[in-house]
């Protein structure tokens with residue numbers, strides 16, 4: 001039998017607040033264990049949580065970017081369970097009245113556009129991290145209390161490919177919203193994958209199983225494939241799918257049920273009495289909405305309209321907000337969006353990919369690239385030289401004019417100098433000159449090349465060509 | 474002149490202001506009384522006289538420099554549930570033996586800024602759960618009026634030391650009556666402020682939506698003085714509201730003209746002991762003589778208050794006390810364990826007493842899937858009905874008067890045999906917490922067994938001024954505040 005796949009994702013996004021959700025401890029990544037803690041995030045007796053307003057604002061901003069309905073009234077709840085990484089043995093989360101409801105994410109898989117609906121976005125605190133040593137275990141509470149936004153999708157995804165496309169699109173929007181660094185290596189984005197199968201063409205959803213705590217997009221893709229395989233085999237064997245929690249084993253490429261005890265929880269939610277409900281005035285929500293940046297799609301459309309870029313180029317440029325920002329600044333500096341687009345799309349992205357760097361890591365600034373583009377366009381240097389200068393700027397930084405001057409790479413446009421070189425070449429290549437005069441047009445390119453050779457590439461090729469044509473009439 | 478230790482807090486502060494005595498002398502004098510009397514009372518868990526003397530000398534030096542503060546040099550006792558930086562805070566529990574608080578509670582910090590000196594930690598029911606202070610893991614506190622009787626609870630240690638003359642004043646906490654009931658049992662004044670009036674930061678939570686810190690004193694004026702210092706917002710507690718704090722002492726008056734006193738008919742239906750009922754009725758008669766008008770009011774959901782309270786309080790407690798797991802602080806089981814959950818179970822089994830376990834289990838049950846709606850959710854609905862009852866009542870009166878408890882102090886050991894009976898003793902106090910109101914307990918008579926009786930004066934949320942006014946006028950019109958328990962004579966005579 002063939003099956004239809006249904007996937008829903010719960011994505012936990014670390015917000016980029018400087019301090020934790022309920023105390024003033026730093027959220028910086030990579031500190032020594034338990035150096036960013038205080039009585040509040042360690043759950044000391046008597047310590048009370050106090051809301052970080054930035055966490056609320058970031059969540060609402062994300063909600064607005066994703067088209068959610070923002071709740072005028074929402075509240076926090078206690079989610080109760082015992083686990084060593086939980087300082088209070090309850091987590092402050094939002095149960096039945098989250099900050100954002102609804103919303104959607106547009107994806108594109110194989111040229112097929114699709115809208116994935118969101119159920120809700122709520123805000124909660126992160127837990128600590130258990131660490132296991134040779135004979136003991138410890139807990140690092142640096143992460144405990146860091147604000148996490150949980151984005152829950154409807155079960156609208158029908159393949160691992162769609163799940164991955166959804167994550168890419170979601171990450172792009174969150175980066176545009178400026179609410180999270182979305183750094184996967186630092187665990188800024190973690191994901192639970194709900195997956196179920198049902199016989200093709202039928203409507204009721206099958207029993208779902210949940211793969212916990214995936215932290216790469218590729219991982220989600222492979223885990224979803226593995227889970228679909230597992231469920232298909234079970235159903236083929238006439239067995240029932242159990243509602244359970246699994247983890248993905250990347251080495252064996254299989255999903256493995258967790259000991260049911262680990263997640264068999266009755267969370268006993270009830271309203272958090274230490275925090276007041278969150279009441280957002282319409283003016284507050286409007287003020288935040290007014291600060292919203294463009295969505296990637298809006299920006300792509302604007303690049304086509306405003307800069308006259310081809311649709312494809314605009315799409316490549318907006319894919320990464322930092323690249324798009326870099327491009328816009330370069331275009332402004334160069335006074336030439338099309339040339340800026342060419343440089344960023346070709347040289348820049350090629351070098352970044354070759355050296356596996358992010359755009360922020362390259363030494364070349366938009367101002368330097370803008371200047372380089374102006375020099376190339378005004379033919380102060382020729383295109384080969386420009387590419388060489390780019391390489392130096394990329395690796396070392398600096399000023400293009402300085403680099404050209406130091407290395408004597410300036411393009412020669414002085415007609416006196418050029419005429420001497422042209423005369424020298426004509427004298428030495430009388431046969432080619434005669435061929436050209438006799439109608440063999442390609443001879444001209446040979447002569448231009450010869451002039452470039454004697455000027456060691458610095459001659460302005462357009463001027464050389466014009467000069468040759470004039471002399472060979 | 475009366476002995477230094479017999480003064481009220483306001484009187485002592487006046488002596489300090491006039492330099493008739495120093496804070497150091499006051500602490501030494503009280504130290505001597507504590508050494509004489511507390512072995513019989515056992516109200517204190519610890520008196521750190523050296524630390525108190527250091528603070529007293531600093532206060533004296535500050536006064537010599539011309540500094541002032543509304544409590545400069547006043548020594549206070551405090552319930553063992555409050556955080557003082559560097560001090561032990563056991564909450565009367567084994568599980569916090571050896572624990573020291575990292576910072577001052579918000580309310581303690583306010584008192585420190587006013588120059589208060591901290592004398593020692595008082596005994597309490599473990600995690601403030603109980604009405605007799607017998608649930609302390611450390612010791613049994615005796616009622617200064619009769620050593621075979623309980624001092625009440627959970628702030629029984631604070632009430633006992635104030636009543637026995639071992640402190641000018643003390644801090645208590647009240648979740649369902651834990652300030653007012655022991656004040657009534659021991660014959661001192663106790664004020665439960667409105668929810669949100671005093672910061673809860675650094676108060677180890679029992680039930681977060683009900684807990685409040687308040688003063689326990691020898692008279693109403695002292696309670697007004699202390700609440701003025703305790704009250705106000707705190708950046709560390711978002712439920713402590715930023716509302717102006719009135720000058721409560723300025724609100725005190727000796728007549729009650731124009732004040733309407735509400736008498737809830739459900740509180741006077743013969744559920745109380747005859748002595749209690751008589752004393753409260755006499756107190757109301759005194760208030761009418763002072764110019765107040767008595768009106769009948771109705772609080773129709775009163776009979777649901779105790780079950781509602783025990784559902785909400787235990788539900789919150791089950792989460793609040795989950796943090797005591799032996800991982801980060803407090804005691805940890807010495808037994809061999811194989812995984813963290815087993816470590817928690819053993820640590821908690823060894824660390825908590827019977828009443829705390831009973832309430833954690835009850836609270837876990839009422840929140841459990843399948844029972845949550847029938848218990849917790851219904852209790853929340855009834856809680857708002859109870860609040861509505863009071864809102865309606867305060868439409869026709871300024872304060873409500875009632876007994877604090879249906880009986881005077883009961884015998885030691887009586888509560889242990891029948892916890893349900895002990896819960897029912899909270900009938901007049903828990904509605905005040907459920908509705909977020911303020912309530913004052915003022916001594917209003919003695920039973921034929923020579924045990925104190927308390928008059929409860931309840932005000933609307935943030936209506937502390939009118940409650941103090943009524944309490945002060947009544948107190949000044951009677952002599953109950955001058956009654957001294959026999960412990961004073963007994964121990965002082967023994968010591969010669």
Ligand SMILES: [Zn+2]
Nearest residue numbers: 023025038041
């Ligand atoms: Zn912290």
